[in-house]
Amino acid sequence: TAGSMDRRDGARGWQHVFLVPEYLKDASKKMKNGLMFVKLVNPCSGEGAIYLFDMCLPQLFEIKVFKEKNHSWFINESVQSGGLLHFATPVDPLFLLLHYLIKAGKEGKFQPIDQVVMDDMFPNCILLLKLPELEKLLRHVTEEKVNPEIDKKKYYKYSKEKTLKWLEKKVSQTVAALKTSNINVGARVQSTAFFFGDHVSIDKEEDYIRYAHGLMSDYIPKELSDDLSKYLKLPEPPASVSNPPSKKIKLSDEPVEAKEDYTKFNSKDLKTVKKNSKMTASQKALAKVDKSGMKSIDSFFAAKLVKKVGKI
Amino acid sequence: MENSEEESVDRCRMHLRPFTLRSPAPVTLHLLPCEIPVSRPAPVERFFTPAIRQGPYGLEASFRGRSLRGEEVVVPPGLVGYVMTEEKGEVLVGKRDFSESSEDDHELEEQDAMGSPEALERDFDRFIGATASFSSFTLWGLETIPGLDSKVRGALTWPSLAAAIHAQVPED
Numbered sequence: 001t002a003g004s005m006d007r008r009d010g011a012r013g014w015q016h017v018f019l020v021p022e023y024l025k026d027a028s029k030k031m032k033n034g035l036m037f038v039k040l041v042n043p044c045s046g047e048g049a050i051y052l053f054d055m056c057l058p059q060l061f062e063i064k065v066f067k068e069k070n071h072s073w074f075i076n077e078s079v080q081s082g083g084l085l086h087f088a089t090p091v092d093p094l095f096l097l098l099h100y101l102i103k104a105g106k107e108g109k110f111q112p113i114d115q116v117v118m119d120d121m122f123p124n125c126i127l128l129l130k131l132p133e134l135e136k137l138l139r140h141v142t143e144e145k146v147n148p149e150i151d152k153k154k155y156y157k158y159s160k161e162k163t164l165k166w167l168e169k170k171v172s173q174t175v176a177a178l179k180t181s182n183i184n185v186g187a188r189v190q191s192t193a194f195f196f197g198d199h200v201s202i203d204k205e206e207d208y209i210r211y212a213h214g215l216m217s218d219y220i221p222k223e224l225s226d227d228l229s230k231y232l233k234l235p236e237p238p239a240s241v242s243n244p245p246s247k248k249i250k251l252s253d254e255p256v257e258a259k260e261d262y263t264k265f266n267s268k269d270l271k272t273v274k275k276n277s278k279m280t281a282s283q284k285a286l287a288k289v290d291k292s293g294m295k296s297i298d299s300f301f302a303a304k305l306v307k308k309v310g311k312i
Numbered sequence: 313m314e315n316s317e318e319e320s321v322d323r324c325r326m327h328l329r330p331f332t333l334r335s336p337a338p339v340t341l342h343l344l345p346c347e348i349p350v351s352r353p354a355p356v357e358r359f360f361t362p363a364i365r366q367g368p369y370g371l372e373a374s375f376r377g378r379s380l381r382g383e384e385v386v387v388p389p390g391l392v393g394y395v396m397t398e399e400k401g402e403v404l405v406g407k408r409d410f411s412e413s414s415e416d417d418h419e420l421e422e423q424d425a426m427g428s429p430e431a432l433e434r435d436f437d438r439f440i441g442a443t444a445s446f447s448s449f450t451l452w453g454l455e456t457i458p459g460l461d462s463k464v465r466g467a468l469t470w471p472s473l474a475a476a477i478h479a480q481v482p483e484d
Binding site: 015019035056074076 | 325327328329333334340342343344346348349350352355387388390391393395397398399440442444464471473474475479
């Protein structure tokens with residue numbers, strides 16, 4: 001009969017619906033392995049987030065998720081609750097490198113990059129050092145020195161001035177994209193959705209800049225975001241706006257967290273090592289929050305079969 | 313113990329098997345406007361699919377007696393859709409489990425590490441693979457088709473905006 005209810009269809013485990021760049025498919029033809037989901041720092045919050053790393057390209061992708069209350073998937077002959085739609089999109093690795101450079105910059109001295117990008121919480125940060133054109137990237141946000149006498153090695157120091165210039169360029173290329181994409185960036189739009197088609201067109205340059213600044217702010221620490229706002233000469237937003245514009249673009253208002261014990265396969269297998277000691281206090285707090293009927297990318301790292309909620 | 317450090321790194325990774333991305337079978341996807349709290353096999357072909365009709369305002373169907381309206385949403389250009397399914401991790405204690413099928417080639421060697429025999433003694437390797445692919449899905453709303461301002465349609469424009477945010481900027 002049609003629709004045989006065998007276990008091959010949906011019974012094997014949680015099914016994640018993903019949209020990924022097409023070229024990943026071609027890149028995958030050349031490789032046996034080296035494509036993996038890893039936990040790295042979210043450069044805005046400093047918490048953990050799940051990324052996809054392709055060692056073949058090599059390239060880093062961030063994982064974002066569409067989640068909205070009351071959705072589910074029918075996937076062939078199965079139901080997948082939650083109705084999540086995951087996106088893997090290329091991310092500028094400089095945002096993550098910047099997180100480490102800013103931290104090291106507080107010491108105010110020049111250091112080799114492999115001594116800057118070190119992280120006990122997220123040991124996979126060493127993958128960032130494998131990215132192509134690393135030196136070219138770093139030039140945007142650091143002062144560099146070479147010690148020709150000793151080792152010809154490059155030494156880097158975070159430069160706020162260069163970073164703000166770099167971010168300003170990022171903002172203007174994002175503004176250009178916003179203008180062609182018909183996204184309503186008006187401060188009075190309170191919906192979290194994008195608007196298309198016949199909305200009132202907003203042509204105030206400042207609205208676009210503020211919106212783009214909001215988008216950037218998802219990838220940089222708060223302090224730098226405030227500095228950037230001053231640098232772009234953005235006026236303080238009117239107090240009547242409860243949501244900063246950046247909130248509109250988000251697929252989910254929560255950051256991508258990886259906060260569960262990813263040494264578990266699933267709730268049935270509890271005899272594995274406890275890694276919870278690695279969670280920060282805020283991650284623990286977040287872990288307790290009851291969310292609504294969702295499964296998260298955490299499930300990559302802890303496939304739970306209980307009806308528990310998460311997020312990506 | 314350099315090796316234990318590498319193990320701990322590897323434990324924070326879930327490997328996506330590249331070969332599964334090459335030609336997974338096409339899959340039929342429906343995004344429903346309601347919460348079904350369990351994930352499990354379901355006779356979609358028997359109860360849901362045959363009831364879908366092309367009406368004057370898009371597709372019509374019903375679920376649990378409620379009337380649904382929907383339409384086909386195409387995956388944006390440059391993207392490809394996959395359904396990814398976790399594989400059960402296997403426990404490796406000192407030796408490989410050769411009972412698995414040969415096509416399910418469990419690659420234990422990392423490109424960047426793990427050449428030692430101790431590598432086989434890691435607790436497990438975590439794997440995920442694409443089990444199916446799609447180039448469109450059917451988006452359903454309760455009684456009306458989700459409009460242009462719906463969150464899911466907004467989300468579909470995210471990749472093009474993300475490309476602008478993350479594109480490299482020219483050097484001075």
